[in-house]
Amino acid sequence: MKPHWVILFCFLTTPIFAADFSKQDRAWWAYQPVVQPAVPKVGDGWALNDIDHFIARQLATQKLTPAHPANRRTLIRRVSLDLIGLPPTPTEVAVFLRDSSPDAYEKLVDRLLASPRYGERQASLWLDLVRYADSDGYRADHFRPEAWRYRDYVIKSFNADKPYDRFVREQLAGDEIAPGNRDALTATMFLRHWIYEHNQRDVETQWAEILADVTNVTADVFLGLGMQCARCHDHKFDPILQKDYYRMQAFFAPMLPRASMPVGTVAERTTHFEATKKWLKETDDLRRKVRAIEHPVLLEHATREGFDKFIDKIKAMIQKRPEDRTSYERQIAEMASRQFDLEQSKLSDHLKGATKGEWEKLRAVLKPLDAKKPKPLPQIKFVVSDAGPIAPVTRIPKKDTVVQPGFLTLLDPSRARISPPPIGLQSTGRRTALANWITRKDNPFTARVLVNRLWQQHFGRGLATNTSDFGKLGTPPTHPELLDWLATRLVSDGWSIKKLHRLLVTSATYRQSSTNSGAEQIDPTNTWFGRASVQRMNAEQVRDSLLFMGDQLDLKEGGPSLDTAKSNRRSVYRKVMRNKPDEVMHAFDTPDHISHIPQRSVTTTPIQSLLLMNSDWTRQRSLGFARRLAKLYPTDPAAQIRAAHELTTGQSATDSQIALGLAFLAPANRPVISQKQVATEVGELKTTKHTTAAVLSPKGPQRSLEVSNPGPLPEGDFTAEAFIQLNSLFAGASVRTIVSQWNSSKSSPGWSLGITSAKSAYQPRNLILQLIGIPQRGDHGYEVIASNLRPELNKPYYVAVILKFDDTGAGKATFILQDLTKPDAPPKITTKAYAKNKHYATKQKPTIGGRAQTQHHSWDGLIGNVRLTNRALSLEESLIQKPAADSDTLAHWQFTKADFYGDSSANNNTLQVVGAPAQMDPQLILLTGYCQVLLNSNAFLYID
Amino acid sequence: MSKSYPTNTRRDFLLRGGAGFGALALTGMLSGDTAFATDRGNHDSIKQPHFTPTAKRVIFLFMEGGPSHMDLFDPKPLIQKLAGQRMPESFKRPITAMGETESPILPSQRQWKQHGKSGLWVSDWLPHTAKCVDDIAVIRSCWTNGINHSGGVCQMNSGQPLGGRPSLGSWVNYGLGTENSNLPGFVVMTDTSATPTNGPRNWSAGFMPAVHQGVRLDHGVSPIKHLGLPEGVSQEMRNKQLELLRQLNEKHLQNRKSNTELEARIRSYELAYNMQAAAPEAVDLTRETEATKKLYGFGNKDTEPFGRCCLLARRLVERGTRFVQIYHGAGSKWDSHSKMEANHSRQCRQSDLPTAGLLKDLKARGLLNDTLVIWGGEFGRTPMSEKGDGRDHNPTGFTMWMAGGGVKGGQVIGATDELGLWAVKDRLHVHDLHATILHLMGIDNLDLIYRYKGRPENPTINEGEAYRKITR
Known part of the structure; x- marks a missing residue:
């Protein structure tokens, strides 16, 4: 492998890419249509499904043989943590070990896929991709009280096995596709997870950053395209033009973040729209006069960040009547207006003299008309719509070139065809057009990107290593035909994600042991998947498992996000505050939730060791675990040790492990209790x-x-x-x-x-x-x-x-x-x-x-x-x-x-x-110390 | 001429490199020395500097909130002359945080003098720093993009006003590692218990592994968290625990010899143990003489809090920590939208003497030669007044200074316009400042690469040019 920086250096110094694309560009694998390859006839006898034949062919080419199948205990722990994010209970292990039917494993997989825990685990991975958080980021880091609804939407969608194309379409354009469906509207919060600075005076720049964020994350998540490199110039390595970046951004250009928005079917929305339009027209003159009196006074006395600090251009947009604003003016005026409050109730104090008299008269006339205003439809908060049926113009900055919505020029240089939605929605239809293109069966990226992400989840590394960049900066797939075969299968299975999981984890490839001494020498990085890759539990798995061991995990589902310090719910329900990461989770590599993360870092640090050994939180987990064991086997240390090993590692304890445990738990090691040690909390x-x-x-x-x-x-x-x-x-x-x-x-x-x-x-x-x-x-x-x-x-x-x-x-x-x-x-x-x-x-x-x-x-x-x-x-x-x-x-x-x-x-x-049970039993303290060791052990922290 | 790590992956190298586990890689993996902590093939970090460094370590004194350059280092006679008037039409209008572009010019009330052999201008707000000017290069032409504190502080740390990127300390930690694996390579301190704007994001590793992030020292007796044994665990029991853990893990490793991560975790417990021993010594200020403490302003309630941080910083860099950042006025205390006089008098009183003390102490110990000290905030302040007696944020022109680490003292770099509003000569954007700092540490800002999502990222986002003349 060539060091990349050398390549980078060359490209930085030589101008490349005119609008014509070279043959090489056009030939790059990721732009080729997905075609279903034939399944190789290699690996009979070992293969359990078609995936294995593709793997077997490459193993044979590399002169490698696959590893032995993993034993059942290893397998149930691996697949449980993989699919639901939790280790199996001893009962679940026992049931699986006893089941002698040929499809015992498949039944286990089906049970896991049907568990509500499945959606929670999958959502925790998805939320990294979409930079989900419960706070604004930036200095104030304001809490977002509605964001959790998106998290619950994702969990629900995975659990219901919502077809992936539907899942994508709802997130990009739920407001246009199903305006009466709360779930589809909640899905558009995908377009709301950008960081936001509540008092940014430079409103236009902030809006430009938000549009860039939404463009980048869409390309990263759904297409595996490094579009962001093309924001300032044509992409240095891939055939992505700067123009393409703005063609893509143009789909989002009309977008309007909504604090609140109506929920209603097309018919309901249309009726409401027409009625409102009529009412507005009838009251136009009157309202114009009222506003002329009220609005300047309200702005003058605006509270919070105030009105007077904006530049004149923005002030003018705010001063315009909403019905006179262009889409762009509406976007900017509404963004700016989030910074101040207009206190209608104080108007009568501020107005004086003749103006006040005039105002009172006008208000009196308007009052009966107000009662005739169409009743608002039910509302939903923190979503997006378009700012109106006419999109703002998208220009390439500095060049001032106007661009129209479109896809990669390489694939389709023409303008995107956009069908305007019904007038009642007051929307452009642009995001629907983008969603339709992304979910077309012949889109070369969408299915490949998804199957590659799932492959990464189950096998530790994608078939193409860079799961969010299929361009030349990434490495081409190790098994391109398998990737295409899986992508075809996903589409032909109706975009079912559960079916894909099932296919992957029931393969012989997945069921291999992690040891294969021959392959380790020849293929140390496991490029050819000739064994299972040992993986460290991720932050959610670590925290959930620690709670699980002491029977302290609260499995309640859904609802508003909770502070980890106060809640023993699963980690996916934690409050994700961008400026205040949870200590345990962050030490185990949760990202900062500011931008898209395709794969978390996996670090090994002394800070983690100190935290797991010395923090109060982990100490409480060890104590809970010890109490559970002491309750199960009050007087039998050997039984406690066996149960502890089984729970933490899924394996039965060996004789030497039992001996080590008994030596540790020997009464001679009991601590002398001083009064200071009595209390716990x-x-x-x-x-x-x-x-x-x-x-x-x-x-x-x-x-x-x-x-x-x-x-x-x-x-x-x-x-x-x-x-x-x-x-x-x-x-x-x-x-x-x-x-x-x-x-x-x-x-x-x-x-x-x-x-x-x-x-x-x-x-x-x-x-x-x-x-x-x-x-x-x-x-x-x-x-x-x-x-x-x-x-x-x-x-x-x-x-x-x-x-x-x-x-x-x-x-x-x-x-x-x-x-x-x-x-x-x-x-x-x-x-x-x-x-x-x-x-x-x-x-x-x-x-x-x-x-x-x-x-x-x-x-x-x-x-x-x-x-x-x-x-x-x-x-x-x-x-x-x-x-x-x-x-x-x-x-x-x-x-x-x-x-x-x-x-x-x-x-x-x-x-x-006062009020505590009698002094803590010294044997329990000792057992707590033992449990803590197991919870720090590699057999617990790693998945075989 | 590859400067990248010469083998395929870490694991590959270690396996082929012989029996298990090289000491070099071990230290790297555990302490954040270079990018070995992750297994994802992102490690194009450098093993040795690109060119000979003049600075081996950095102490960054961050005056949070935006100090007023035209009242400290950049005298502007024109603001005295135009006091109370609107800015002349000939000056381009910036967008400012509080919209004060048309407010009357606020004159400076400072007494200015030239100091040292070099004759650099310093106002009477900084009498102690003034005595060190011959070691200081004053950069009067800094500029940035963030107009608010959040964006400004974020950019001064990570290169862009939006979050998500690694901070400069993380880049240095990633590129060069620490010199002492028992101590964190990147340490952050604050003068009070207040949290700086943006919180931990300022010292975040962004898209890099968390191992490169800054470690914030707490106030009080136990500055690094979780160093002490938990309640109910005696040292005797802890030793037994560690022994049991080692035995269980060794057994577990037997069939998994090829997995270096497992062995790394075994060693991480040894390292944690060493850190428990080394860190308390490093932060134990009782080992300092009274004379040293006095130099840093101990015994005076104004100067002691920041002095304590400065002295800790010296102890840490002495012991191998690579990058120390100290926030003075944590939580935007330098932000003087009104009552400039009272605000800056207090801020300067607190920070001036310890800053000078640090420079003198480093110099006396021979550490200033290869320790770069940086002073400055996220932006400067406007010549226009705010609320009658304050100044608004000024990102378009402001002053920072650097000393030590090969920087030639006693020089002024760049200039702002006659009002101190816009940087006009030898303009240095934050990216240029970062490039300059990296350059002094022997790193080429465009050649320090971390691969994120497969894309090559560098500390200055493909921009920035080191101001090389700073060393001559």
Whole structure:
């Protein structure tokens, strides 16, 4: 193989390609029509289906023999992970091993293809291709609340075995092909996954980038063509002209991203369109006058990013009446208008004098007419349509050449034929024309590209290596005839993807073992598929399998995307935030979801090892796995070891593996449990920096934390501080307690810092201090000091209360509330005076997340970084400004891993868990350590 | 004259190259030294520099938010003269983020002086940097495309305003690798816990394997995540775990000798173990003398946060980390749409002394000779005012500087127009700046190739020319 850069160098220095294509260009394999080749007569006896004859011929040519068939245990693990992304359960393995029927394997494959898990696995691969994400990317990285519907559409389509041509047509032009079908409209979100900058003033450039993105991704995903190279110049290597790039882009030029769009059949849309047109005409004059008064005022007072920062050209487009805008003006004006809000409700405040009178009169006339406006059809969000029936002009930049929609000049130099859709759709029909061309049975790219991608999925490498570029930069296919045979078969099978999977995985080629010592010497890269390629699990498989081992995987299907930290659902349902990748998934090579990714990197890094060995998340998975084994076989370590091996690798444990396991699990290795090791759960606050905190829940296992053996405690002036994140309020009147030294009895002295509940007399979500002094002269001594600062749920905050008493015992409490997602914003501070409660001092144990001797008033969420200081701190001394301890620090609990429930002050106020089961069994800790080893082992992480 | 790896694939080479596993390839695979971490035949990376490098490592001080060149390094008498007036019609109007093209010109309130033997102009906002000018080449003619922070920061890192491409640090890490496999080759730090614009995308490996991405150091005692043992695991148990893991994996490998990836993963646990030992030492600032700490501004709450990052950077490059990037003002703190005076006074107070301290310390240790220090933001600021006392973003002309790593100090490169609005002489686009940095490291920007989707990609997107005169 020649080093490519040398070729690159030559081409960069010599101009090539006039509009005429050379013979060589025309002869390149990828542009040739797909013809069904004859099946070679090689490989009888070994071959199980026609694929194998093609493979056998090449193996014979290379003087290679295929590997032995893989054993059944290997095979069921391989095909399960491959088709549904999950390993088999022990029962599934047992059933398959017992099945002596000749088609046992085919039955297994059919069961997997029929599983709803199949669509989830296939979708996770497809989503890389279409750069799917749940956020905008860019600085703000705004969440896209509707994007998940596309993900569910893809899962559903794979599960229903939607014919691939239909799948493609819906994604490119669902709005034109089936305007009344919600699924088809959802499919057009394929054209919405571009990154988007919410405050970009250069609207036209951003729109040009979006059109380029859509053009590139369409060519990459469906055609395997490196069109993007031709954006600025004719392609240096392939016969793709710059003109072709813009001919392709012209299909998308009329596209309009829609925040909301009607769902209706052609008939419904047409009726609605005609009625609306009529209404608009009847009210035209009136609306014109109203707009002339309203619109300039609305623009002047536009909120969010405002109107005045756009250049004049764009301002003019926005100022035009929608019905007067050209398609292009509509596209740009609507893109720009996403940046500001017009507040119709404030108009009457802004309008003055005679204008206001005039306006009120006009509005009064318009009001009854408004009622006659046709009712809107049902709507769907975050999709695309065209901007109108007339497409904007597409020009090649700098050259100013106007181009019409068309396909590769090499294949078809004429203009594409476009049939305009019914008028009610107000669309050009261009995207339908493109979709029709892509899904034509004689399109040389579409079927080849898809079968090659599936081949890559099952065999580790495509028959043509570059699955999204069949041009000269890629390598020609190793088995061109097989590729064409499969492409023909796909089309003749009605574009059924499931049938294709079945064909591939039931071949003898697929069922080979991964070892074949002869072939490994001659063909180290396995170019000729004379054995199975060992593959590392991808990120989804790693995360799902880790959850699966501990029986923690939640198999609920569909719905809005979820934060991986909070959900044990399959990884395909995770919230894909472009600027905040999930740690585990990203370490195992999930892409950045900004551009099309045909094949993920497969890296091996010490960062992965550190993560799998040391992170809390993976530790929880090992613990879950250990608990499962301990429950299955409470007293039998050998049985635990056998089950662990079977679950993680699909193989039965060998004698030496059992011996190694027993040696590890020997009682002599049991750890000595110190109090610090008792508890289990630490979580992470959603702050801008990495901050751990204790997870506390009224439901346990960790309800609250208390100091069992208190050292010095507060007296007189003091400060209590903490980082908090609250998940829920009590429905009743109880208080979510942050930290306290009180038993809830109004006749016992003490104090308690907390947040009020739904039915509180102090209104919900109020940060309060309850202070209970020793009753004197009839005063019951109980007082609530309400800050009226209201932390929001599910948001991290720094909270503090600073108590300062004067000589009379009265004084003031200063509360601080700082949103930790905005650490640089000024904190909210309030100071409240209160009466005579100086003598609150108590021997009651300090409790975090609850109160002594009661299960009520407990916290739900996270609490971290709790500090008690026996002095009224100044603001400059607060925990966020000066985290260091001083001589007045009574206790500081940080909940970092290294010093779990220990107190980092000098007073040794170590915490213990309230509500947890008794101390964790040392044998369970040992078993957790063992499980962790298996979950780090190559036999688990790789698929044979 | 092939500069690419001479064999078919890594696995091919390793198998044919003898018994299993060369040490060179091992280090490469694990530490991100060149592109061996993936098996996909994308590795046209270079084994040795294209030409003799003058810089072996880089410390990039990123002033995030856009420092005002005409108030720091590029004095413009005309803005004093036209103070309060509209920009003359003779100047071409740019599109700016806040649309301030017709706002009145804001004069600079700075006192300007020439410094050092070279007599370079530096304003009174940077008294400490001013003392180092003889080591600095001030580039006054930078320009970029991104008009907003996101696009600007993204482009200054990855070459284009849209995301998706590897950052410069990733390219360098890919091209040259690290000199110490126990430490990450590309490290990112921020002066506060705030996240820079775009977040991790700024140090992303884009379409390259994740092994080349930057590692962000956390604030606090454990800057690299997951180095410490989890709760409930003693060192004794960890040792037993690693031993059991090794035994299971060796057994598993027996029938799969040809798979180098499996062996690489076995070794990755050893490397992780070594990293657990090496990294804490590398970031342990208690080993520095009081005098050194003072040089970086320790003991002063304004200067210490950035000084701490600069000192960490020196310790890391000393130990073989190839590319360190420090964000000062993480989260666009240099962005001064209003109240320029207060904003830049604070930003300069925080960053000036540690920056000079870093240059002096590197020089004293002989490290400045082959360590390139870069200073600058994603763009500059406009001569036109915003909100009366601020300046808008200016991508069409701004200043950056470079020092060390073979750069000839005491020179000014390029010029902006009389208002400081457009770069006019020796204009250097971000691609040219990247090409220049790569050139100093011995890399030809168009010859460093990574194959993505089969297409040859280079760090400067087929553009960019090194400003070679920077070394003379």
